[in-house]
Amino acid sequence: MRLKNKVALITGAGSGIGKTTALLFAKEGARVIVNDLSEQHGTETAEEICEHGGEAIFLRADVSVSPEVEDLVKRALARYGQIDVLFNNAGIAGVGALHETSDELWDRVMNVNIKGVFLPSKFVIPHMMERKAGCIINMSSCIAEIGLMRRAVYAATKGAVLALTKSMQVDYATYNIRVNALLPGTILTPFVEDYLKTSYENPDEALQNIKKRQLSGDLGTPEDVAKAALFLASDESKFMMGSPLYIDGGATFGKMA
Template sequence: MNLKLAGKVAVVSGAGAGIGKAAACLYAKNGAKVVVAVRTLSKGEETVKLIKEAGGEAILVHTDVSKLTDLQDMIKTAVESYGRLDILFSNAGVPGPGGLDEVTEEGWDQTVAVNLRSCFFSAKYAVEEMRKTGGGAIVFDSSIAGKVGSPMSPVYSATKGGIVTLTKSLALLLAPDNIRVNCVCPGPIDTKFVRQAWDRAPDPDAARLCNVSGVALGRMGSPEEVANAVLFLSSDESSYVTGTAMAVDGGYLAR
């Protein structure tokens, strides 16, 4: 069996559902020891349970990614528990406060804090540990909305676009440390997160149709399909890949 992450330690934020949960389980299946970082403990407990039932190893840490102290504790817990840190998948996110008229200062600040600021500071704290062991891999969860505009939530689109350029900047900065930095840009994925975003649109049915009709493959993707891309970017199989924003979108951006 080819365990792509044997002996490695991975931290996954937002690992209680959707893409984060799928990635955490796939990391463990491929030999990694996984730190499941979640805001809602009951969801994280389910992820840890699934990993352990499948023979993997994982621990749970309560993490509100909008709080820098929690991000520090997330990384600290990984190192104290497993002795090192090799992989960070910064996945936690929120849909954003809606259209232009709905955005408040509080909504703006919260979306930026969760979606963008958490990526920067979780990477900052992770890099301190990765340098000690000679390198690592960082993967951020962006979106196709980070490459093209999203009329449903301009704030969400702005944060995801920020992740794309943050990825490129950190990839250049950290290459001498043998730390690779990439992001995935999922298209319409069948998750509660995406359905909630549609429900907040003025016409939810029209929002869904607009999103899915643009997919060349004609369907929504699954969290597991995105997790496969995350695994590739986290493993040594992508050793010559850094600074890329990988679309996992069924051909949406090809149009």
């Protein structure tokens, strides 16, 4: 029960890494506030937690819309009176080299991936400052550190999240608020599976090529990232501040011979 008596707010918790993390946090004793844009998926995550003996509620909000996020945080605090852990997990991908990226795609990915970290943090942090305690986990990516073909806007957002994490840590360290970032490699989520099916004539061949990016020779799983998030959320990581945590199978610092 590494998160016993803690309340965790997880954005984008209706599927993939967010859902897996929500289930793990609940298993470790946290009361989980499940946020997602999809009411169906978010409700399913909360119900699954409760079915397994945990405690969770679903609160819908678009993380890129300020009034919705402000209301989300108010409702969460009205229910539980505290938010100990904020996991800014919600995000979307954007495929294309810079000259191929439309204004609409650029704005949409920027809004979700950066503003979707800014707004939940903005409204949760004053509560954490008042309590002089809190943990914030921001979802970056190993792409913040390396180049990857046709991922211009996605890479830009994840680099911004990493830089923002470090700046936030400096601002809020005196309030006993820890801010760290997760930097996953390619994780086999439902989103990635769908991307492979819709973007390639031969999805199996594409999958094998993507696996070669990692020294591990395989993709990560949502469980791999969820366990890293659990470590950052728990007191076991109390000496980690403003740190990037890589869960990338060796993609960032390794290269196959």
